[in-house]
Amino acid sequence: MSIQIAPSILSADFCNLERDLKAISNADLVHVDVMDHHFVPNLTLGEPIVKRICEVTDLPVDVHLMIEDPDRWAPEFAKCGAQSVTFHMGATHAPVRLARQLREMGVKACFAVRPAEPVEPLFDILEEFDMVLIMTVEPGFGGQKFLDNQMNKVRRLRDEITRRGLDTHIQVDGGVSPKTAHIVAEAGADVLVAGSAVYGAENPAEAIDQIRAQAEAAYKA
Numbered sequence: 001m002s003i004q005i006a007p008s009i010l011s012a013d014f015c016n017l018e019r020d021l022k023a024i025s026n027a028d029l030v031h032v033d034v035m036d037h038h039f040v041p042n043l044t045l046g047e048p049i050v051k052r053i054c055e056v057t058d059l060p061v062d063v064h065l066m067i068e069d070p071d072r073w074a075p076e077f078a079k080c081g082a083q084s085v086t087f088h089m090g091a092t093h094a095p096v097r098l099a100r101q102l103r104e105m106g107v108k109a110c111f112a113v114r115p116a117e118p119v120e121p122l123f124d125i126l127e128e129f130d131m132v133l134i135m136t137v138e139p140g141f142g143g144q145k146f147l148d149n150q151m152n153k154v155r156r157l158r159d160e161i162t163r164r165g166l167d168t169h170i171q172v173d174g175g176v177s178p179k180t181a182h183i184v185a186e187a188g189a190d191v192l193v194a195g196s197a198v199y200g201a202e203n204p205a206e207a208i209d210q211i212r213a214q215a216e217a218a219y220k221a
C-alpha cells in the first residue's frame with residue numbers, strides 16, 4: 001500500500017472553493033467534513049455542496065460524516081458522487097447494513113472512531129469496510145493539537161489487518177502536518193488527512209509534498 005494524502009477543505013476558503021480545490025491537485029483525495037451541529041458542535045455543508053465538489057474536482061472525494069443518523073443520510077452523500085463515505089461508529093445503529101448498502105452503491109464504506117472509542121470490538125466486522133478512520137483529535141474543528149496517544153490504536157489495527165491479510169486502509173485525521181506525518185506513518189496509517197497544515201501553508205501543494213515525503217520515509221509498506 002502506498003501513502004495517500006487527503007487535504008481537508010475544512011480549512012479552505014469556502015468562498016473560493018474551486019480555486020482551493022485546484023491548489024491541491026497533487027493530493028490523492030479531497031477530504032470533505034460534514035458536520036451537523038448535533039453529533040459535533042459545528043456545522044459545515046450538505047449534499048448540494050458535496051455534489052458540486054465532486055463535479056468540479058478531478059480528485060476522488062472522501063466524505064467524512066460527523067452527523068447523527070448516518071444510517072439515514074450516508075446513502076444520500078454516496079449519491080453525490082463521493083468515492084468513499086465515512087460514518088462514525090458512535091452514531092450508527094446498523095453499521096454492517098449501512099456498509100453493505102454503501103458498497104452496493106459502488107462507494108467505499110468506512111467507519112471512524114473517536115479518541116476515547118476502542119477499535120478492538122470492531123475487529124469482527126473489519127471485512128465489511130474499506131477504510132478505518134482513527135481520529136487524532138476530537139471531531140468538530142480543524143487546527144487542533146495532534147493526539148499521539150492514538151498511535152497504539154493505529155498499531156494494533158495495522159497488526160490485525162496484516163495478520164488477516166486484509167487490504168483495509170487506515171486513515172488518520174486531526175493535527176497531521178509535516179511534523180507529525182512520520183509518527184502516524186510509522187504506526188501504520190496510510191491515508192493522511194491534513195487541513196490546516198495544507199491550507200494554512202503559503203503553498204498548499206508544497207505542504208502536501210512535505211507531508212507525503214515525511215510519511216513515505218517512515219511507512220513500512
Ligand SMILES: O=C(CO)[C@H](O)[C@H](O)COP(=O)(O)O
Nearest residue numbers: 139140142143174175195196
Ligand atoms: O474531521 C476533522 C475535524 O473533525 C478534520 O478533517 C480535521 O480536523 C482536519 O483538520 P486539521 O488537519 O487542521 O486538524
Ligand SMILES: [Fe+2]
Nearest residue numbers: 008033064173
Ligand atoms: Fe475529517
